[in-house]
Amino acid sequence: MPPSTDAEPVPAGTATSPVTFDDVREAAARLDGVAHRTPVLTSRTLNALVGAEVFVKCENFQRVGAFKFRGAYNAAARLIPGQLAKGIAAYSSGNHAQAVALAARELGSSAVILMPEDAPRSKREATAGYGAEIVTYDRYTQDRTALGRALAEDRGLTLIPPYDHPHVIAGQGTAALELLEETGELDALVVPVGGGGLIAGSAIAAKALHPAIRIVGVEPENGDDTKRSLERGERVTIPVPRTIADGQALPTPGELTFAVNRHLVDAIALVSDAEIIAAMRFVFERLKIVLEPSGASALAALIAGRVADPPRRVGVIASGGNIDTRRFTELVGG
Amino acid sequence: MPPSTDAEPVPAGTATSPVTFDDVREAAARLDGVAHRTPVLTSRTLNALVGAEVFVKCENFQRVGAFKFRGAYNAAARLIPGQLAKGIAAYSSGNHAQAVALAARELGSSAVILMPEDAPRSKREATAGYGAEIVTYDRYTQDRTALGRALAEDRGLTLIPPYDHPHVIAGQGTAALELLEETGELDALVVPVGGGGLIAGSAIAAKALHPAIRIVGVEPENGDDTKRSLERGERVTIPVPRTIADGQALPTPGELTFAVNRHLVDAIALVSDAEIIAAMRFVFERLKIVLEPSGASALAALIAGRVADPPRRVGVIASGGNIDTRRFTELVGG
Numbered sequence: 001m002p003p004s005t006d007a008e009p010v011p012a013g014t015a016t017s018p019v020t021f022d023d024v025r026e027a028a029a030r031l032d033g034v035a036h037r038t039p040v041l042t043s044r045t046l047n048a049l050v051g052a053e054v055f056v057k058c059e060n061f062q063r064v065g066a067f068k069f070r071g072a073y074n075a076a077a078r079l080i081p082g083q084l085a086k087g088i089a090a091y092s093s094g095n096h097a098q099a100v101a102l103a104a105r106e107l108g109s110s111a112v113i114l115m116p117e118d119a120p121r122s123k124r125e126a127t128a129g130y131g132a133e134i135v136t137y138d139r140y141t142q143d144r145t146a147l148g149r150a151l152a153e154d155r156g157l158t159l160i161p162p163y164d165h166p167h168v169i170a171g172q173g174t175a176a177l178e179l180l181e182e183t184g185e186l187d188a189l190v191v192p193v194g195g196g197g198l199i200a201g202s203a204i205a206a207k208a209l210h211p212a213i214r215i216v217g218v219e220p221e222n223g224d225d226t227k228r229s230l231e232r233g234e235r236v237t238i239p240v241p242r243t244i245a246d247g248q249a250l251p252t253p254g255e256l257t258f259a260v261n262r263h264l265v266d267a268i269a270l271v272s273d274a275e276i277i278a279a280m281r282f283v284f285e286r287l288k289i290v291l292e293p294s295g296a297s298a299l300a301a302l303i304a305g306r307v308a309d310p311p312r313r314v315g316v317i318a319s320g321g322n323i324d325t326r327r328f329t330e331l332v333g334g
Numbered sequence: 335m336p337p338s339t340d341a342e343p344v345p346a347g348t349a350t351s352p353v354t355f356d357d358v359r360e361a362a363a364r365l366d367g368v369a370h371r372t373p374v375l376t377s378r379t380l381n382a383l384v385g386a387e388v389f390v391k392c393e394n395f396q397r398v399g400a401f402k403f404r405g406a407y408n409a410a411a412r413l414i415p416g417q418l419a420k421g422i423a424a425y426s427s428g429n430h431a432q433a434v435a436l437a438a439r440e441l442g443s444s445a446v447i448l449m450p451e452d453a454p455r456s457k458r459e460a461t462a463g464y465g466a467e468i469v470t471y472d473r474y475t476q477d478r479t480a481l482g483r484a485l486a487e488d489r490g491l492t493l494i495p496p497y498d499h500p501h502v503i504a505g506q507g508t509a510a511l512e513l514l515e516e517t518g519e520l521d522a523l524v525v526p527v528g529g530g531g532l533i534a535g536s537a538i539a540a541k542a543l544h545p546a547i548r549i550v551g552v553e554p555e556n557g558d559d560t561k562r563s564l565e566r567g568e569r570v571t572i573p574v575p576r577t578i579a580d581g582q583a584l585p586t587p588g589e590l591t592f593a594v595n596r597h598l599v600d601a602i603a604l605v606s607d608a609e610i611i612a613a614m615r616f617v618f619e620r621l622k623i624v625l626e627p628s629g630a631s632a633l634a635a636l637i638a639g640r641v642a643d644p645p646r647r648v649g650v651i652a653s654g655g656n657i658d659t660r661r662f663t664e665l666v667g668g
Binding site for chain 1: 373375394395399615618619621622623624625655657658659660662663666667
């Protein structure tokens with residue numbers, strides 16, 4: 001893969017895999033002391049409910065409230081000084097925006113984030129709070145990819161994509177690496193799938209450590225683009241899914257992430273919005289933690305019995321907790 | 335203090351203090367591997383808001399969802415085999431009920447919990463879920479203390495009170511002990527005050543380790559019985575306070591707890607219900623954790639600037655997280 005017009009850093013990897021376990025381990029060293037080593041929670045009630053020993057990796061406690069900081073920081077930290085001096089760009093209305101903004105600040109760089117005009121004010125404020133410049137666009141009339149590329153080119157910024165990049169994938173893989181360091185061998189690892197960066201990195205780390213581990217991705221019922229793509233053996237595009245799991249509302253898998261996931265992901269489980277809400281309520285009332293819908297989807301699949309061939313010892317990535325009380329009330333209510 | 339008619343275990347302590355630091359350390363050994371060593375969370379956002387380095391001891395992650403398990407288990411574990419064989423009793427509609435129920439189960443004993451008929455169904459179910467027998471009474475016509483004593487006497491049960499007992503106080507002190515083991519010396523420790531057991535035990539441990547540490551209790555504005563009692567130098571009784579902090583809605587300090595607290599508590603800060611709700615929202619959105627009103631009150635005092643002479647490094651006990659999504663929605667809403 002040649003460097004793109006966005007002056008992306010030269011990708012790592014080998015001829016057979018764009019990202020290796022060594023890349024994940026290097027990312028872990030880079031993130032040491034910068035990202036949180038998030039806790040792994042267990043609960044007797046959860047174990048009884050699922051009928052397995054469940055280990056919940058709490059990325060809602062990660063900096064910026066989601067695993068996204070891992071990949072964004074790892075990618076930003078690999079830029080050369082000249083790139084950092086000019087600044088970093090991203091387009092995102094979600095957790096990746098905050099992740100890139102914070103990574104830039106941590107590295108003494110600057111960030112420009114392209115966001116839709118109608119992005120939630122809380123997300124804009126959080127991103128601006130990390131010192132990023134926010135450029136808005138009208139998502140009904142303007143093409144964000146073209147705008148992003150133009151912006152990056154005009155200002156000499158380096159674009160950090162949300163998932164389809166080897167350094168981003170390697171960074172996300174550190175979540176599974178930490179989890180498995182704590183739990184030892186597991187039968188299965190259950191991971192939410194949006195663009196596929198988290199599960200790709202996690203699968204690389206997990207299968208390198210424990211080749212027999214089963215990697216189960218979780219998608220919203222009507223956002224099953226990765227499931228369809230895996231069945232078809234090529235990337236499928238579906239209509240933009242309507243789901244409360246906004247971090248997973250993508251129409252097609254990433255190119256690079258799919259190249260990894262088609263080899264390493266063993267199964268995809270689907271969950272309904274109602275099952276996600278039930279899981280959000282469960283973790284609120286029993287684990288005393290806050291998960292956003294995408295962050296709860298993997299756990300929802302386990303609780304709802306959607307994971308076929310139930311594992312005995314299972315890891316789950318609770319990928320993020322960015323939801324305000326207003327939205328939580330709308331969704332989970334009384 | 336002679337053994338009471340409830341066949342309470344013989345109290346520990348010395349002539350000058352009913353509970354010593356050694357009692358707390360022994361409780362810690364007893365709780366090792368049984369209670370959770372709960373995490374201490376920090377947050378840059380919280381530090382910036384408070385203007386201090388803040389360490390939050392998350393007892394919402396304790397077994398039964400609150401610090402109460404520490405004291406209940408420590409007291410139950412000190413009973414003699416004959417007492418455990420006959421069973422344990424408690425009267426409580428709150429977290430102490432669940433704590434005693436679980437402690438009894440862990441020790442192979444049984445528990446009878448006296449609860450008002452109109453206690454929330456969720457609390458009854460949780461307590462019954464730990465295997466306790468629940469006996470209800472009409473709180474408008476029946477005297478719970480007399481009923482509890484009669485019940486204990488009839489069945490030969492040992493009553494474990496919620497706070498006014500040396501072994502309960504020693505158990506609660508282990509929360510502060512763990513916190514300080516993790517943080518090292520702090521300028522102040524901010525602790526919610528209900529009956530006074532948590533702050534009494536915490537003060538004993540904290541002042542033994544760091545004599546200069548300031549112990550600040552937090553009460554709801556209109557539940558300031560301990561503040562008034564400390565000012566008066568004797569226990570004062572106020573009308574049963576109306577506050578959302580149900581764990582702190584008590585009319586008078588405990589006898590034993592007040593005997594400790596009058597010597598070791600340096601100040602009481604008061605918080606309003608609105609300040610508690612703001613703190614519950616803050617920890618939900620920024621720390622991604624769930625706290626019940628009483629569990630958030632100490633942090634609320636810090637955030638609202640109610641702690642006089644602000645400390646530079648401060649520990650806070652977030653004492654519990656037992657609130658369902660319905661009640662959370664009613665209080666914190668959108």
